Amino acid sequence: xxxxxxxxxxxIGDGTKAGLTKLGFNVDWFTDGKTGYSALNTAPYDxxxxxxxxxxxxxxxxxxxxxxxxxxxxxxxxxxxxxxxQRVEGLSSGADDYLCKPFALTEVxxxxxxxxxxxxxQFQPQLSHGEVTLDPAAHTVTVRGETLAMxxxxxxxxxxxxxxxxxxxxxxxxxxxxxxxxxxxxxxxVEVHIHHLRKKLGSDxxxxxxxxxxxxxxxx
Numbered sequence: 001x002x003x004x005x006x007x008x009x010x011x012i013g014d015g016t017k018a019g020l021t022k023l024g025f026n027v028d029w030f031t032d033g034k035t036g037y038s039a040l041n042t043a044p045y046d047x048x049x050x051x052x053x054x055x056x057x058x059x060x061x062x063x064x065x066x067x068x069x070x071x072x073x074x075x076x077x078x079x080x081x082x083x084x085x086q087r088v089e090g091l092s093s094g095a096d097d098y099l100c101k102p103f104a105l106t107e108v109x110x111x112x113x114x115x116x117x118x119x120x121x122q123f124q125p126q127l128s129h130g131e132v133t134l135d136p137a138a139h140t141v142t143v144r145g146e147t148l149a150m151x152x153x154x155x156x157x158x159x160x161x162x163x164x165x166x167x168x169x170x171x172x173x174x175x176x177x178x179x180x181x182x183x184x185x186x187x188x189x190v191e192v193h194i195h196h197l198r199k200k201l202g203s204d205x206x207x208x209x210x211x212x213x214x215x216x217x218x219x220x
Contacts, residue, residue: 006036033057
């Protein structure tokens with residue numbers, strides 16, 4: 001899942017990006033409000049981690065403008081402003097959740113997972129398709145109860161497909177979700193990951209829609 005992080009503290013921002021990346025998220029990090037505000041329109045983000053005290057444009061102004069423009073992306077406010085009135089103001093401005101600094105990255109991850117589940121209308125913590133079960137929080141995939149070894153990109157790609165059952169995802173859509181602006185992506189990267197997933201899950205688990213993209217095969 002691709003996350004937009006807007007945080008001007010370089011120590012916190014660097015640690016948050018690195019930690020969330022290790023936990024399976026794809027993170028783009030911006031350090032000023034105006035750039036972060038505009039970044040929402042540059043990639044298909046699944047959620048935002050937003051600081052409030054930002055240069056150029058305050059976090060609450062960013063959030064209020066997004067909501068005014070109809071952006072429905074989940075937003076987790078992450079800030080040192082811990083007064084009750086400020087938390088209420090953030091939630092009233094359209095935030096979906098709120099964490100005060102200092103924070104644990106595992107809690108940030110868990111809250112983001114919950115926000116993303118709600119956005120996709122999937123309220124169970126695990127994803128299932130046929131005999132395959134994926135636990136995004138635990139980063140595990142099981143088939144008939146047997147755990148399979150998965151590389152991080154393979155697991156992320158599988159999660160994208162399982163969150164969109166019945167929907168064809170193009171290679172471009174998959175690349176935009178799997179990779180940040182800092183990543184270099186070769187022309188056949190997605191195809192390689194699809195090939196590896198088919199070897200592990202069965203050749204018919206993921207179907208190719210020629211000229212369009214990929215979709216999970218219907219369950220029997």
